[in-house]
Amino acid sequence: MLQPVEKESAAVTNAELEQYDLSKFEHVPRKKLGRYVAAALIVAALLWLAIAFARGQIEWIYTAKYLFAPVILQGLLNTIALSVLAMLFGVTLGVSVAIMRFSSNPIINWSAMGYIWLFRGLPTLLQLLLWYNLALVFPTIWIPGVAEWRTVDVMTPFVAALLGLGINQGAYTSEVVRAGLLSVDHGQYEAASAIGMTRLRALRRIILPQAMRFIIPPIGNEFIGMVKWTSLASVIQYSELVYAAENIYYVNNRVIELLFVAAFWYLVIVSVLTVAQGRIERYYARGSSRGFQAAARR
Amino acid sequence: MNPIVHAIGAKKSFGTFQALHDINLSIERSEVVCLIGPSGSGKSTLLRCINQLESLSDGALWVNGELLGFRREGNKLYELKDSEIARQRLSTGMVFQRFNLFSHKTALENLTEGPTQILKIPARTAREEALNLLERVGLANKCDAYPVELSGGQQQRVAIARALAMKPAVMLFDEPTSALDPELVGEVLAVMRNLAKTGMTMIVVTHELGFAREVANRVFFMDHGQIVETGTPSQVLVKPTQERTRDFISAVLS
Ligand SMILES: Nc1ncnc2c1ncn2[C@@H]1O[C@H](COP(=O)(O)OP(=O)(O)OP(=O)(O)O)[C@@H](O)[C@H]1O
Ligand SMILES: [Mg+2]
Numbered sequence: 001m002l003q004p005v006e007k008e009s010a011a012v013t014n015a016e017l018e019q020y021d022l023s024k025f026e027h028v029p030r031k032k033l034g035r036y037v038a039a040a041l042i043v044a045a046l047l048w049l050a051i052a053f054a055r056g057q058i059e060w061i062y063t064a065k066y067l068f069a070p071v072i073l074q075g076l077l078n079t080i081a082l083s084v085l086a087m088l089f090g091v092t093l094g095v096s097v098a099i100m101r102f103s104s105n106p107i108i109n110w111s112a113m114g115y116i117w118l119f120r121g122l123p124t125l126l127q128l129l130l131w132y133n134l135a136l137v138f139p140t141i142w143i144p145g146v147a148e149w150r151t152v153d154v155m156t157p158f159v160a161a162l163l164g165l166g167i168n169q170g171a172y173t174s175e176v177v178r179a180g181l182l183s184v185d186h187g188q189y190e191a192a193s194a195i196g197m198t199r200l201r202a203l204r205r206i207i208l209p210q211a212m213r214f215i216i217p218p219i220g221n222e223f224i225g226m227v228k229w230t231s232l233a234s235v236i237q238y239s240e241l242v243y244a245a246e247n248i249y250y251v252n253n254r255v256i257e258l259l260f261v262a263a264f265w266y267l268v269i270v271s272v273l274t275v276a277q278g279r280i281e282r283y284y285a286r287g288s289s290r291g292f293q294a295a296a297r298r
Numbered sequence: 299m300n301p302i303v304h305a306i307g308a309k310k311s312f313g314t315f316q317a318l319h320d321i322n323l324s325i326e327r328s329e330v331v332c333l334i335g336p337s338g339s340g341k342s343t344l345l346r347c348i349n350q351l352e353s354l355s356d357g358a359l360w361v362n363g364e365l366l367g368f369r370r371e372g373n374k375l376y377e378l379k380d381s382e383i384a385r386q387r388l389s390t391g392m393v394f395q396r397f398n399l400f401s402h403k404t405a406l407e408n409l410t411e412g413p414t415q416i417l418k419i420p421a422r423t424a425r426e427e428a429l430n431l432l433e434r435v436g437l438a439n440k441c442d443a444y445p446v447e448l449s450g451g452q453q454q455r456v457a458i459a460r461a462l463a464m465k466p467a468v469m470l471f472d473e474p475t476s477a478l479d480p481e482l483v484g485e486v487l488a489v490m491r492n493l494a495k496t497g498m499t500m501i502v503v504t505h506e507l508g509f510a511r512e513v514a515n516r517v518f519f520m521d522h523g524q525i526v527e528t529g530t531p532s533q534v535l536v537k538p539t540q541e542r543t544r545d546f547i548s549a550v551l552s
Contacts, residue, residue: 190351191398191457195412195464196388198381205415209402286402286444 062257066248067264075244076265082161082240083227083269089166090226091219094173099203101178112174119171125232128164131155132236157238165229169222176218180211212284220277227269241265300363302327302468302499303348307357310343310523317343319523321357325468328497332510332531335520336546341503344520345470348501349390350383362389362467388416391461395473397453399445405432405456406441409463417464424463431459435489451482455489462493469493471502507550511535519543 066072100112119127135151142148184207192202234243245258301324310318317340325331333341346352347359350366359366364386368375378386400408409428413419419427432438435455445453454474461469471490475483487509494500494513504510510517510531517534519527519542527540538544 185398187394187396187398188400191392191394191400193351193384194349194387194390194392194394195460196384196416197412198384201415205411206400206402210400284402288401288446 058256058260059254060257062252062254063260063264066245066254066258066261069248071244071248072241072261072265075239075241075262076269078158078238079227079230079240079265080269082158082165082230082233082238083223086162086165086169086230087223087226089162090169090173093167093170094175095177095208097170097174098177098181099200101174102181102199102203116171116174119168122168124164124168124229125235127168128161128232128236131164132157132160134160157233157236160236161230161233161238165226165233169226172222173219176222177211177215180213180215181207183214184210209284213281213288216277216281216284220273220280223277224270224273227266227273301325301360302329302362303501304360305357306359308344308347308354308359309356310340310347310352311355317523318347321523321525323518323525323528325499325501327467327499329515330494330500330502330513332514332517333501333503333520334505334507334510334517334534334546334550335526339520340523341520342472343523345392345472345501345503348468349392349470350387351392361386364389384416388464389467391464391466391469393454393457393461393469393471393474395477397445397450397457397477399453399457399460401445404442404444405437405448408445408456408460412460412464428459428463431462432456434492435459436485449482450478451485454478454486458486458489458493468499468501471500471504473503473505475504475506505550507535507547519546521546 231242303325308321410424413424
C-alpha cells in the first residue's frame with residue numbers, strides 16, 4: 001500500500017512543489033474588529049463613570065482623610081480577625097461533619113445531616129441575632145460542678161458573631177468537603193486499607209489531602225464571601241469595618257465618603273486572599289498532572 | 299506444616315447474587331498459586347476476601363494462622379473492630395490492577411507511608427528500606443517521581459514495592475499486568491518472578507498463562523464462583539481434566 005504513494009510523491013514536479021512553499025506569501029492577520037469596539041465601549045463607560053463621580057457630591061478629601069484613621073484601622077483588624085477565626089472554625093466544623101457523614105454509625109450520620117439542614121436553612125443574620133440574644137433564653141451558662149458565667153458576659157458581640165458565622169459556614173463547607181472526598185478514586189481508599197490503615201487514618205492521610213485539590217477553590221471563594229459576611233456583625237455592635245465607618249458618618253454625615261473607605265479596605269483584603277488562594281491551589285495540585293510537578297518543586 | 303492461607307466453605311454473596319460458592323483451599327508457605335478463569339468467575343472477589351476488602355457471607359478463612367474477621371473466645375466468635383481488621387490485613391500485601399498509588403505522594407513516600415504511619419518504624423530506617431526496595435524493582439532513580447510521572451509498568455513496580463514494604467506474609471496480585479501496554483508487561487512479570495524466587499507466598503490472578511506455567515507451583519481454575527480444577531501448571535494448563543478448563547484455556551490461547 002505504501003509504495004505506490006511514495007512513487008507518486010516522487011513524481012511531483014518543482015512547479016507543483018512551489019505551491020506548498022508558504023514563505024513567499026504575505027501573511028494578512030485576521031481582523032479583530034470586535035476587540036476594538038469592546039475596548040472603545042468600555043473606555044467610554046469608564047470615562048463617563050469617572051466624570052459622574054468627579055461632578056457628584058463627593059468630597060474625596062474625606063475619603064482620603066479617614067482611610068488611615070485609627071478607628072477605621074481598628075475596624076479593619078477586627079474584620080480580618082473575625083473572618084479568619086470564623087473561617088477556621090467553619091472549616092474545622094465542616095471537615096468533621098463531612099467525615100461524620102461517611103460514618104457507618106447511623107446516629108452520627110443523621111446528626112450531621114440535621115446540623116446541615118438546620119444551619120443552612122436559617123438566614124445568617126438571624127443566626128447572629130439568636131446567638132447575641134442567647135441570654136434571653138439562658139441567663140447563665142454553666143459546666144456542672146466546674147464553673148458558671150452570666151451569658152451576657154460570655155456572649156460578647158465578637159463571640160456571637162464568631163459562633164453565628166462559623167457554624168453557618170461549617171454547614172456549607174461540610175458539603176464542599178463531602179463532594180471533594182467523593183471525587184477521590186475509591187481505589188485510593190482500598191490501597192490505604194490494604195497497607196493496614198483504618199478508615200479514619202485513610203481519610204486523614206490519603207483521601208483528604210487528595211480531596212484538597214477539589215476543596216480549595218470553593219473554600220477560597222467562601223473565605224472571600226466570609227470577609228463580606230462579617231459586615232453583618234455590625235448589626236450586633238461588633239466594631240468591624242462597616243460599624244467603624246457608620247460610627248464616623250453618624251457624626252459628620254459624610255456617608256458615601258466613609259462607605260468608600262470601607263469599600264477600599266474590603267477590596268484590599270479580597271485581593272490579598274485571591275493571591276494566597278492561587279498559591280495554595282498550586283501546592284495541593286502536586287501529583288495531579290505532569291505540568292504541575294515542576295511548578296510545585298520550584 | 300500449617301497452611302498459610304486456608305479456606306473452609308467460604309461463600310460470598312452480593313445481595314441475592316452468590317459470587318463465591320463453597321470455596322475450600324489450602325496454600326502452603328512459599329507457594330506460588332495462579333488463579334485463572336473467565337471474567338466474573340469470582341477471582342477478584344476471592345482475593346478481596348483474603349485481604350478483607352470484602353467480608354465472607356459464610357464459611358471461614360485463615361491467613362497466617364489467624365481466623366479472619368473474628369476473635370475466638372470459648373465457644374463464642376466476636377466480630378472484630380475496624381482497627382483489628384486493619385491489623386490483620388498486615389499479613390497480606392495487595393497489588394491492584396490499576397496500581398492505586400497514592401497520587402499526592404512520591405514513589406518513595408508511597409513506600410514509607412505504611413511503615414512510618416502503621417508500623418511506627420523510624421523515618422530514617424523506613425527510608426533506607428524503601429530505597430532498597432525501589433532498587434530491587436529497578437526504580438531507585440525514580441524515588442522522587444510522582445505517580446503521574448511514571449509509566450504504567452513503573453507504577454506497578456512501585457505498587458509491588460509498596461506492598462513489600464509492609465513485610466507481608468502473603469502477596470496478592472489482582473491481574474497486575476492487564477492494565478499495561480503489552481511492551482510493559484515483561485518488566486512487571488520479571489519483578490514478580492524474582493519475588494517468587496525469594497520464597498514469597500504469592501496468589502496471582504492472571505491471564506498470563508506463560509507466567510503461570512513458568513512460575514506457579516499450582517494453578518487454580520475458577521468458574522461461576524467455584525474452584526473447578528487445581529493442580530500443577532502442567533496438569534491444569536496442558537492436560538486439564540474438566541471440560542470448562544479446556545474450553546477456557548483454548549479460548550485464551552486462540
Ligand atoms: N461489590 C459488588 N457488588 C455486586 N456484585 C459484585 C461486586 N463485586 C463483584 N460482583 C460480582 O461478582 C462476580 C465475580 O466478580 P469478580 O470481580 O470476582 O470476577 P473476576 O473473576 O475477578 O472477573 P474479571 O476477570 O473480569 O476481573 C461478578 O459477577 C460481579 O458482577
Ligand atoms: Mg477481577
